[in-house]
Amino acid sequence: DAKTTQPPSMDCAEGRAANLPCNHSTISGNEYVYWYRQIHSQGPQYIIHGLKNNETNEMASLIITEDRKSSTLILPHATLRDTAVYYCIVRVAGAAGNKLTFGGGTRVLVKP
Amino acid sequence: GAGVSQSPSNKVTEKGKDVELRCDPISGHTALYWYRQSLGQGLEFLIYFQGNSAPDKSGLPSDRFSAERTGGSVSTLTIQRTQQEDSAVYLCASSLGGSGTYNEQFFGPGTRLTVL
Numbered sequence: 096d097a098k099t100t101q102p103p104s105m106d107c108a109e110g111r112a113a114n115l116p117c118n119h120s121t122i123s124g125n126e127y128v129y130w131y132r133q134i135h136s137q138g139p140q141y142i143i144h145g146l147k148n149n150e151t152n153e154m155a156s157l158i159i160t161e162d163r164k165s166s167t168l169i170l171p172h173a174t175l176r177d178t179a180v181y182y183c184i185v186r187v188a189g190a191a192g193n194k195l196t197f198g199g200g201t202r203v204l205v206k207p
Numbered sequence: 208g209a210g211v212s213q214s215p216s217n218k219v220t221e222k223g224k225d226v227e228l229r230c231d232p233i234s235g236h237t238a239l240y241w242y243r244q245s246l247g248q249g250l251e252f253l254i255y256f257q258g259n260s261a262p263d264k265s266g267l268p269s270d271r272f273s274a275e276r277t278g279g280s281v282s283t284l285t286i287q288r289t290q291q292e293d294s295a296v297y298l299c300a301s302s303l304g305g306s307g308t309y310n311e312q313f314f315g316p317g318t319r320l321t322v323l
Contacts, residue, residue: 138298138314139250194240195312197249
């Protein structure tokens with residue numbers, strides 16, 4: 096699986112959009128970008144994933160650059176409950192076992 | 208139940224003792240995963256069960272670790288002769304399973320294991 100690079104931490108004001116960057120310059124053509132988050136003392140939670148087109152769901156939007164070497168997760172209106180560690184992962188969809196490996200992630204603190 | 212459940216939520220044991228951690232996956236999910244997360248670290252894959260197939264044990268750190276899944280549902284992770292470095296949060300996840308597409312993994316709350 097390709098390696099990802101994320102800033103270790105960032106702050107965001109409540110009600111504002113949070114833009115979380117992720118670099119994955121060695122991504123392969125068949126690898127997807129996935130985002131999970133982990134709220135303190137809870138298990139990880141799936142957010143969104145995409146291949147090359149931008150994706151949106153009820154939780155967030157995922158913007159992937161045309162060259163696919165980086166992406167941005169957007170939380171449109173951050174709330175205090177969005178405070179968590181956010182993990183960006185790139186891997187082949189449907190790979191045997193779909194097992195996940197998380198790096199350090201970005202620790203997001205939403206402030207009132 | 209509505210989600211993945213794990214028990215116990217916390218376990219404190221003495222070095223050298225054996226421990227068993229339990230996971231109840233979401234009903235109907237054929238895939239089950241065990242991970243562990245050491246303090247301040249990312250997620251480390253341990254073992255994966257898919258239906259009646261032989262489990263993928265490639266992530267187990269030593270032969271002191273084993274897991275079984277009875278009847279395709281409940282799973283037990285056993286750590287024998289625990290060591291202090293085994294202290295971590297052990298997370299279980301389940302998904303609809305199968306390959307060829309991505310199936311979201313739903314995680315349980317984890318079991319915090321402390322080995323004294």
